[in-house]
Amino acid sequence: MDVRRIREDFPILRKGDIVYMDSACQSLKPDCVMAAMDLYHNEFPACGGRSVHRLANRVSIAVDEARERLASLIGAGSPENVIFTKNCTEALNTIANGLDLGEGDKVVTTDIEHNSNHVPWLRLKEKGVERGFAPTVDGILDLDAFQEMLDRSVKVVSMVHTSNVTGTTIPAKEVVRMAHDNGSLVVLDGAQHVGHTFTDVTDLDVDFYTVSVQKILGPTGVGLLYGKECLLKDLQPLSVGGGTVGLADYESVDLLPPPERFEAGLLNYSGIIGAGVAAEYLMEIGLDKVKDHETSLNRGLKKRLSSIPEIEILGPDDAGLRAGITSFNVKTMGSHDAAMILDDMAGVLVRSGMHCCHPWFQSRGIPGCVRASMHVYNDHEDISKLGDALDDMVSTFCR
Ligand SMILES: Cc1ncc(COP(=O)(O)O)c(C=O)c1O
Numbered sequence: 029m030d031v032r033r034i035r036e037d038f039p040i041l042r043k044g045d046i047v048y049m050d051s052a053c054q055s056l057k058p059d060c061v062m063a064a065m066d067l068y069h070n071e072f073p074a075c076g077g078r079s080v081h082r083l084a085n086r087v088s089i090a091v092d093e094a095r096e097r098l099a100s101l102i103g104a105g106s107p108e109n110v111i112f113t114k115n116c117t118e119a120l121n122t123i124a125n126g127l128d129l130g131e132g133d134k135v136v137t138t139d140i141e142h143n144s145n146h147v148p149w150l151r152l153k154e155k156g157v158e159r160g161f162a163p164t165v166d167g168i169l170d171l172d173a174f175q176e177m178l179d180r181s182v183k184v185v186s187m188v189h190t191s192n193v194t195g196t197t198i199p200a201k202e203v204v205r206m207a208h209d210n211g212s213l214v215v216l217d218g219a220q221h222v223g224h225t226f227t228d229v230t231d232l233d234v235d236f237y238t239v240s241v242q243k244i245l246g247p248t249g250v251g252l253l254y255g256k257e258c259l260l261k262d263l264q265p266l267s268v269g270g271g272t273v274g275l276a277d278y279e280s281v282d283l284l285p286p287p288e289r290f291e292a293g294l295l296n297y298s299g300i301i302g303a304g305v306a307a308e309y310l311m312e313i314g315l316d317k318v319k320d321h322e323t324s325l326n327r328g329l330k331k332r333l334s335s336i337p338e339i340e341i342l343g344p345d346d347a348g349l350r351a352g353i354t355s356f357n358v359k360t361m362g363s364h365d366a367a368m369i370l371d372d373m374a375g376v377l378v379r380s381g382m383h384c385c386h387p388w389f390q391s392r393g394i395p396g397c398v399r400a401s402m403h404v405y406n407d408h409e410d411i412s413k414l415g416d417a418l419d420d421m422v423s424t425f426c427r
Contacts, residue, residue: 029317030313031407035308037403047376051394052220052353052383052401055245057306064305065247065298075294085299094196095209095287101244101307102218102237102241102370104230104254111253111260111287112300116240117144117220117279119253122290123236127264131156133182136212137374138162138169138198139391140191143384145217149186156349158290167194167343167350171202178210186215190224192384193399194325194343195353199219204233213259223310224352224403225319229254238363243270245403249301253290261285264310267292280366297343310404318404322352325402329354332415338422352402355383358418360426363396369425370398374417 035041037058048056066091067238074083076091078183093109102112113119125148127137135149135325139161139337160182162174169187178185187209190197200216207214220229223244236259239252255263255426265272265283269292274282283289299380310318330347333339358366367380381396382389389396400414 029313029321029404031321031405034313034418035405035407037212041405045375047413048375048405049402049406049410049414050377050379051403053245053379054242054248055223055403056405057175057245057247057302058239058301058309060309061246061302061306065302068298068301073258076297076397077288090301091295091297094300094307097304097311098115098239098252099309101227102252102254103238104146104159105230108285108287109254110255111255111290111297113251113253113290113295114249115242116217116238117251117252119171119238119251120144120215120217121134122253123186123238123263124152125266127156127213128262128264129155129183131182132158133183134158134160134179135186135229136160136162136174136177136182136183137185139162140167140193140385140388141188142192142217142219143386144214144219145186145188146387156265159303162196162320164191164196167191167196169196169198171199171206174203175206178206178212180211180405182207182210182212184213185216186303189216189218189221190351190353191343192220192353193355193388193397195220195350195355195401197351198233198236208233212407220351223318224315224322226315230298233355236260241303241306244303245309246303247296247299250303255286257286259407260290263290265290265292269293271295279349319351321404322402322406323348325406325408326350326352326354327398328408328411329414333418334410336409336415336418336422338426339418342394342407350424352406353399354401355397355399357394357397357427358422361421363398366421368399369421370414370417373420374413376414376417378414 072086076087219240237254241250363380
């Protein structure tokens with residue numbers, strides 16, 4: 029993988045004054061994504077799926093093409109099984125609210141979910157839906173404990189595929205098999221998985237899968253909801269209206285089949301088109317190469333951080349298990365202070381705080397952490413700069 033060449037595709041990196049290590053929050057976007065979005069605005073800024081004039085037809089074709097590219101990225105058998113949402117959170121809310129769950133049903137998640145895969149299920153408490161939290165140890169899912177939790181009341185297992193805190197990935201195929209043996213549906217939150225490694229929802233046999241496009245080198249304001257065809261047809265849409273209707277009269281409505289049924293109102297066409305181009309860009313690089321690259325960076329970072337005694341890494345010791353994410357704390361310093369100092373002193377941009385995983389941090393009495401997260405454009409020089417900045421920070425403020 030030619031990282032030097034890849035870096036040239038990202039305008040903000042061409043300026044050369046920052047080290048960007050906050051891709052788990054939001055990735056940078058390459059020129060080709062912006063160019064595709066500009067092309068839409070400049071040449072065919074119309075709506076798709078409604079008008080039949082030449083500009084509208086071009087939009088419809090471009091949206092179809094984006095859907096096909098994104099379906100390929102996640103291994104969805106058919107583009108019709110891929111729905112555009114406004115983000116991963118909306119996709120998860122659609123599933124939680126669209127399944128017919130009620131009194132006595134149970135939803136099992138891990139104990140390290142992002143709020144977007146926690147709060148939508150938590151709200152179903154009002155309908156009598158119970159929760160179970162499968163424990164993780166150092167971010168690794170305890171499969172035996174998970175198995176113990178599976179009984180007939182568990183209608184849904186909804187888990188983070190790769191954690192945004194520890195970077196650990198659950199053994200998804202095994203989880204799906206165990207849940208299906210129990211008769212439970214499986215939802216995977218792929219926000220930190222897709223775009224960093226090869227993903228094949230068909231091979232996983234997962235029932236629903238969600239994606240955050242702004243984290244896969246795509247624009248903000250787009251997410252994906254994948255569902256098996258047989259399940260999407262019974263899932264209730266979160267919102268309905270224009271674009272979702274086959275025919276309506278004053279008393280009743282026939283909704284269109286998926287995906288249109290779930291895509292109410294005019295869509296974020298430029299974002300969707302940019303999303304398709306981002307998917308293509310990543311597939312051209314090769315997702316296996318992206319994974320190896322991030323793992324190599326993370327191993328380098330682990331080695332560098334090991335030389336700084338004030339730093340404590342969260343999650344497993346083996347950097348190979350932490351995807352492109354390293355979360356850590358600096359003894360005697362709050363995570364926000366550390367993040368601000370790293371920016372001020374060295375232009376190294378990381379995320380700090382609880383990373384929207386409040387229950388996990390709260391239950392362990394950890395006030396937050398610093399997270400360095402990587403993507404295709406990071407290199408070993410970035411790792412050195414972060415290491416040097418941490419050395420400087422620690423010797424100035426902590427010794
Ligand atoms: C694991 C995980 N799930 C869900 C989300 C929410 O994604 P979005 O911002 O696209 O709704 C995030 C965002 O950081 C995440 O890291």
